[in-house]
Amino acid sequence: MRKQAVALGGFGGFNLHGAGVLTALDRLERMPDLFTVTSGQIVVLAAWLRGEDVRRLLLEHRGASGGLLQAWQTALFGHKGVFRPVLGENARRWLDVPLSPSAVLERLMPARQYAPVRDRDTVAEIARTLNEAEVGVVFNTYDFRSGNGLLHGNAAARRLMAGEVGLEDITADAVESALWLYLYGFEEAPGGLIDGAYHRSIILSELHGFDEVTVAAPFPVSWIGPVPRNQLEVENWKIRQWFANSYKAEVARLRRVIELMERGTLNDPAYRIRSLTELPLRRHYGYFDYFTEKAEVFDDALAQALDHFGSGPAHKQAHTQRRAG
Template sequence: MERRAVALGGFGGFNLHGAGVLTALGRLDVMPDLFTVTSGQIVVLASWLRGEDVRSLLLNHKGASGGLLQAWRTAMFGHSGVFRPTIQEHARRWLDVPLSPDAMLERLMPARQYAPVRDPDTVAEVARTLNEAEVGVVFNTYDFRAGEGILHGNPAAKRLMAGEVGLEDITAEAVESALWLYLYGFEEAPGGLIDGAYHRSVILAELHGFDEVTVAAPFPVSWLGPVPRNQLEVENWKIRQWFANSYKAEVARLRRVIELMERGTLNDPAYRIRSLTELPLRRHYGYFDYFTEKEEVFDDALLQALDRFGEPARLCVGAE
């Protein structure tokens, strides 16, 4: 019996990319055996598994505006329901004495810029939804001190990957860690773990035991826009390289496995993968586009996924 896996990556304001893929699966009544998810896609997948409209959820939650104005609003006021600026905490720290040179630097340029404000019950519900799912679910956290990633899986994932991959339990604290941005600070990170996407933007390498793997990369796999000409464009390039490079390494590993299997060089029954299909972001976006979700991202991912899983593209846009 064939086994299929779908890998979804979370990345800034592009969670609608994975939401488009999930919506396509729902329309086609196709359920893979396993999902791997990183960062914000953890919340998106949990919502989808509960039967929620993830497109509307993200668009209503993030708002329709974008660009520089939205970036300024987010920087000043935070992201409703997700994080807030730590202005009060910074003000209180100036009352601490003595003020050493290091302490002064921490006050002038603190590592913690924002604090998460997700309700603990919401985080616990995400963990409960994933653990109760019949489909396998795997996500990652990152031990930044050790430089090591940790994979967390639900009971279904542990059955599918038994003996192949060591999976820690999915707990509310693990979900909180997997959503912990570096801007939230490192000393405060739950269990000393942060968002696993900083280590591996998409979880692919362990999926060699599935016959068909589909991966939705929420960034272009090549640089689509003009070459960077200012510092913000350079920063945009740096961020995309950071996430895309780890992704490309995992894609290369699985494609090498497929090649060796086709040659007959690799005959281990634990290696079953025959195809790897990429569904990347296909449009260039600038630095300020990290702060808002965009409907066209959803539409394009939906079109790609419907085509990938066999539905005519005519059912894509506007069929909500």
């Protein structure tokens, strides 16, 4: 029996990319054996597993304006349901004495700009949904002090990977860490762990034991659009390079494995991968587009995924098999 895996990455205001892929799987009644997810895709996958309309979920709280105005609104008021600014808390820190030079700098330019607003029950429900899913689920967290990443998986993922990959438990604390942005502050990071996407934007390297791997990268795999001509465009380039470079390294590793298997050089039965298909973001967006989900991102990912999964070998399973037990 062929094993299939789908890797989804979370990236700013582009979670609708993964949502489009999940919706395509729904429409085609196809279910992979395992999902790997990072950052915001953890929330999207959990909602999808519960049978929610993930397109509507992501679009209902988006700003109406988009662009620069939306960026300023997000900076001042936060992102509804996700994070809020901590201006008041940072202002009160000026009351602490004595003030050393480093303390003044911390107050003038604090590391913590926002605080997450998802309550504990919501985070616990995400963990419960992922643990009870019959499909395998793996996500990552990042120990920024040691520079090491951690993978967390449910029971189905443990069975599929059969000891090949060390997986930590999926807990509410792990979910909270996996959604912890660096703007939330480092001292406050739960267990000293933050969003694993800062370490690995998409989890691919461990998927050599699956025959078919599909990866949805929520960013272009090459630079699309004009070269950067101002500092905001340079910043946009830096952010995309940050996430794309770790992704490209993992893609290169799996493609090398496929090449060695085709040559007959690699015969270890633990290595089964025969195909790796990329479904990247195919449009250029600017710096201020990180703050608003865009319907066209969903539409393009949906079209790509329908074309890819719809043309492959039959692999249908009833919808009830994916839902939480």
